[in-house]
Amino acid sequence: MQHLSIFPILIPLLFGAIMLLPPISRDLTSQRISAVTGTLLLLISSAVLLFKVDHEGVQLYALGGWQAPFGIALVADRMSTLLVSVSSFLAFAVMLFAIAGRDKGGAYFHPLFMFQIMGINGAFLTGDIFNLFVFFEVLLIASYALLVHSGGKQKTQAALHYVILNLVGSSLFLFGLGILYGTLGTLNMADMAIKVGQLEGETATLAKTGALLLLVVFGLKAAMLPMHFWLPKTYSSASAPVAALFAIMTKVGIYSIFRVFTLIFGDEAGELANIATPWLWALALLTITIGTVGVFASPSLKVLSANLVMVSSGSLLACAAIGSEVATSAALYYMVHSTLASAGLFLLADLLARQRGKAEDRFVRSRAFLQPRLLGFGFAISALSLIGMPPLSGFVGKVMMLQATQTTVQTMWVWPLILIGSLAALITLSRAGTTLFWRHSGSVAPEAEPAKATEIAGIALLLLASPVLVLFGGEISAFTLQAAANVHDILFSAYGLLPGAIQ
Amino acid sequence: MEGIYAFCVGLLTACGIFLALRGRTFSVVIGLTLLSYAVNLFLFASGRLKIDAAAVLGQSEQYSDPLPQALVLTAIVIGFAMTAFVVILAMRARADLGNDHVDGVLPTNETDTSHRSGGSH
Numbered sequence: 001m002q003h004l005s006i007f008p009i010l011i012p013l014l015f016g017a018i019m020l021l022p023p024i025s026r027d028l029t030s031q032r033i034s035a036v037t038g039t040l041l042l043l044i045s046s047a048v049l050l051f052k053v054d055h056e057g058v059q060l061y062a063l064g065g066w067q068a069p070f071g072i073a074l075v076a077d078r079m080s081t082l083l084v085s086v087s088s089f090l091a092f093a094v095m096l097f098a099i100a101g102r103d104k105g106g107a108y109f110h111p112l113f114m115f116q117i118m119g120i121n122g123a124f125l126t127g128d129i130f131n132l133f134v135f136f137e138v139l140l141i142a143s144y145a146l147l148v149h150s151g152g153k154q155k156t157q158a159a160l161h162y163v164i165l166n167l168v169g170s171s172l173f174l175f176g177l178g179i180l181y182g183t184l185g186t187l188n189m190a191d192m193a194i195k196v197g198q199l200e201g202e203t204a205t206l207a208k209t210g211a212l213l214l215l216v217v218f219g220l221k222a223a224m225l226p227m228h229f230w231l232p233k234t235y236s237s238a239s240a241p242v243a244a245l246f247a248i249m250t251k252v253g254i255y256s257i258f259r260v261f262t263l264i265f266g267d268e269a270g271e272l273a274n275i276a277t278p279w280l281w282a283l284a285l286l287t288i289t290i291g292t293v294g295v296f297a298s299p300s301l302k303v304l305s306a307n308l309v310m311v312s313s314g315s316l317l318a319c320a321a322i323g324s325e326v327a328t329s330a331a332l333y334y335m336v337h338s339t340l341a342s343a344g345l346f347l348l349a350d351l352l353a354r355q356r357g358k359a360e361d362r363f364v365r366s367r368a369f370l371q372p373r374l375l376g377f378g379f380a381i382s383a384l385s386l387i388g389m390p391p392l393s394g395f396v397g398k399v400m401m402l403q404a405t406q407t408t409v410q411t412m413w414v415w416p417l418i419l420i421g422s423l424a425a426l427i428t429l430s431r432a433g434t435t436l437f438w439r440h441s442g443s444v445a446p447e448a449e450p451a452k453a454t455e456i457a458g459i460a461l462l463l464l465a466s467p468v469l470v471l472f473g474g475e476i477s478a479f480t481l482q483a484a485a486n487v488h489d490i491l492f493s494a495y496g497l498l499p500g501a502i503q
Numbered sequence: 504m505e506g507i508y509a510f511c512v513g514l515l516t517a518c519g520i521f522l523a524l525r526g527r528t529f530s531v532v533i534g535l536t537l538l539s540y541a542v543n544l545f546l547f548a549s550g551r552l553k554i555d556a557a558a559v560l561g562q563s564e565q566y567s568d569p570l571p572q573a574l575v576l577t578a579i580v581i582g583f584a585m586t587a588f589v590v591i592l593a594m595r596a597r598a599d600l601g602n603d604h605v606d607g608v609l610p611t612n613e614t615d616t617s618h619r620s621g622g623s624h
Contacts, residue, residue, distance in 0.1 A: 130574060130577075134577065134581070137581045141584065141585065141588065144588060144592070145588075148592070148595070151599075152599075153599050153600060153607070156592070156595055156596045156599040156600060156607070157596070157599075157600060157606070157607040159592060160528070160592060160593070160596050160605055160607070161605065161606075163588070163589055163592055164523070164531055164535070164589065164605065167535050167538075167585055167589060168523060168535065168538065170581070170582075170585065171519075171535075171538045171539060171541075171542045174542040174545070174546055174578055175542055175545060177546070177574075178542070178545045178546045178548075178549040178571075178574075179549070181546075181549045181570070181571065181574070182548075182549035182551075187570075
């Protein structure tokens with residue numbers, strides 16, 4: 001199957017388009033059926049692709065038969081395929097949750113969801129930096145519409161900030177691309193990685209400007225300080241399935257940082273080698289700090305989850321700053337874990353909020369839960385995994401990150417911040433759990449209704465991923481290590497992808 | 504030619520950023536539009552500015568790089584769609600929140616800021 005690597009983009013595109021057409025678009029049930037079928041097919045095809053990439057090596061797909069560097073290439077290597085599989089799994093689980101009723105707030109939820117998945121998968125798979133911009137825009141415009149889905153004052157307010165910030169970000173992205181194209185004369189990432197080493201003098205300075213503009217844009221997506229202000233408000237005001245899907249959006253930014261600043265502007269880039277590292281260090285550490293402060297100050301479970309997303313973003317940026325293979329491998333493992341775990345918490349927060357009446361998910365004394373055992377068990381798993389307590393995947397991920405620090409100075413900065421971040425999560429989540437589950441008035445809210453079966457299934461899938469990540473930890477970390485080695489190896493991921501390139 | 508071109512792009516960017524930093528959605532939308540004009544011109548120039556050079560081979564002695572022109576077309580289309588979206592969102596926000604400030608609430612010392620932030624009442 002030579003076309004397998006484009007399936008993660010084509011399947012959501014086709015299903016999204018079909019769902020916009022009359023026979024299906026008029027009927028909610030058939031929309032739900034096709035959405036679940038679509039995400040399931042997507043999950044299967046990404047799993048097959050993951051298996052194939054692991055066994056046969058990187059899959060290069062030249063769109064329209066135009067060979068790189070002239071045409072646009074899709075590069076399904078270990079790193080991109082892993083993240084595509086994660087996003088497909090996330091999409092399936094979140095869709096299961098959404099079809100229980102959260103998709104009813106407005107029209108076209110399912111097509112928009114599909115288009116957003118298409119944008120995310122495309123951004124992971126593409127090997128062309130302008131194409132990356134295009135897929136960013138695809139996922140952004142779908143996310144704008146999903147964010148205001150089912151309406152409300154808060155959502156409009158958050159969406160206005162989010163949309164304006166991202167539009168400015170898109171302009172900066174294009175400025176950066178224009179500068180890089182003007183200096184390097186190519187947009188293919190592998191080709192750029194080869195050519196960037198030859199730049200010197202003024203041209204190198206110009207290319208550095210372009211590269212750092214790209215860092216700003218990716219930082220905006222990844223909620224890197226000082227571009228993080230949009231995140232807590234956006235994530236906490238979005239409806240639950242949308243917020244859970246957004247859990248992977250910050251990872252798209254981080255992934256792009258890894259791609260651009262370890263492959264193109266990595267060790268081999270001559271005058272421009274590792275230009276982002278000094279910035280990444282300071283900003284990553286500050287992001288963790290501000291995220292931790294935010295965790296302490298969170299008044300409700302959704303805001304808390306949003307701030308935890310920021311802490312994890314900061315930790316991943318710190319891995320990008322370390323810039324070694326081990327650090328990249330740790331970051332990949334942690335990315336998988338934190339995407340699934342935080343998505344699980346967003347979905348769970350919605351279930352909790354619906355059973356507490358007016359108090360919703362705020363940390364105040366309120367009604368008792370209708371299903372305290374089920375929700376409490378879910379909350380405990382999700383909290384343990386997000387804090388990073390053994391035996392769940394957060395622990396493994398954090399240990400891998402801590403072990404990745406190389407020098408004493410790195411250890412001195414990274415260890416305390418990551419550990420304090422975990423402590424903050426521990427304190428806040430235990431306080432949250434105590435308040436939510438134990439400090440109640442004893443009676444169940446009259447409007448509370450039990451969680452539906454598909455909702456529980458969706459959350460269970462996401463939460464079960466955490467123990468699975470630990471059980472198969474050896475295989476997965478071997479895989480991420482291999483993926484990281486490929487990304488750091490310019491012979492593999494630049495020369496290897498361009499048949500005509502001479503070293 | 505390069506000087507004038509660069510000056511125009513710079514001026515458009517400066518105006519765009521200035522307007523995007525204002526408090527009312529209308530001026531912000533205008534600012535974003537100017538910014539996207541600036542970026543389109545800038546992308547076009549990234550293939551170098553040449554006179555009497557067609558993008559199609561055989562039409563003229565010199566030829567220019569066709570790729571930036573394709574990039575600009577893509578950028579124009581995307582920019583247009585995004586502007587349309589943000590205009591609708593701004594109108595929705597005006598209706599939902601009762602004012603056209605980007606934060607959804609008017610600043611407290613209204614008399615002081617109303618003429619400065621470019622809005623009319």
